[in-house]
Structures are given as C-alpha cells and as structure tokens.
Amino acid sequence: MIFENLKLFRDIAQMKSISRGAMLNEVSQSAASQYMQEMERRLGVSLLDRTTRPLALTPAGKRSRGAVKQAHAQTPHHATFGPDAGGQAIFRSVP
Numbered sequence: 001m002i003f004e005n006l007k008l009f010r011d012i013a014q015m016k017s018i019s020r021g022a023m024l025n026e027v028s029q030s031a032a033s034q035y036m037q038e039m040e041r042r043l044g045v046s047l048l049d050r051t052t053r054p055l056a057l058t059p060a061g062k063r064s065r066g067a068v069k070q071a072h073a074q075t076p077h078h079a080t081f082g083p084d085a086g087g088q089a090i091f092r093s094v095p
Contacts, residue, residue, distance in 0.1 A: 005035050006068050009047065012036065013065045016054035 004025070012021030012032065022032035040047050047061035057065060 005039065008032055008035055009039060010065065010068045012048070012055070013057055013061065013068075016056070018048075018055065 008021055008025045008027070011024045012018050015021050015024065018032050018036065019029045022029045025032065027035075036048060043060070043064075045060040046058050047064055049056040049058050049061075
C-alpha cells in the first residue's frame with residue numbers, strides 16, 4: 001500500500017468519518033471506502049466498525065492507527081503495510 005493510503009486511514013480514523021477523511025485527501029468517498037476495504041482485505045482484519053456513528057475503530061484498527069501515525073512521522077515518502085507471520089500489522093519503508 002502506498003503512503004497516501006496510510007494517510008487516508010489515519011485521517012479517517014482521526015475524523016471518525018470516511019467522507020471527511022476522503023475530503024482531506026481529495027478523493028471521493030467511494031474511493032476512500034474502496035481503499036479501506038482493500039487494506040482490510042490485505043490485512044485480514046476489520047479496521048473500522050461501520051455500524052456506529054461516528055465511525056469507530058475496531059481493536060485491530062486502534063493498533064494499526066498507532067502504527068500508521070508512527071510510520072507517517074518517520075517515513076517521508078512511501079511505506080508498505082501488511083501483516084507479518086504472526087498477523088500483526090507491520091510497516092516497511094520503500095525507497
């Protein structure tokens with residue numbers, strides 16, 4: 001996943017809204033929702049509880065949000081995001 005998608009997740013989590021996170025990232029709500037579904041599919045976990053208003057993070061989403069914030073602060077360009085062998089979310093810098 002490219003760094004911009006991680007930023008989108010961070011913003012959706014912070015705003016507690018897919019549509020507001022999408023606006024901050026200048027993408028459509030539909031595109032933002034698709035990015036999130038793809039991220040969840042790749043990780044094999046749900047990150048967002050879409051049944052609540054405002055939007056809430058699942059426990060996996062909360063753990064991932066912390067990792068994304070850290071990666072965003074430390075990585076100026078791109079990062080990959082995915083599960084390690086134990087299923088935990090990990091980030092790697094991409095030059």
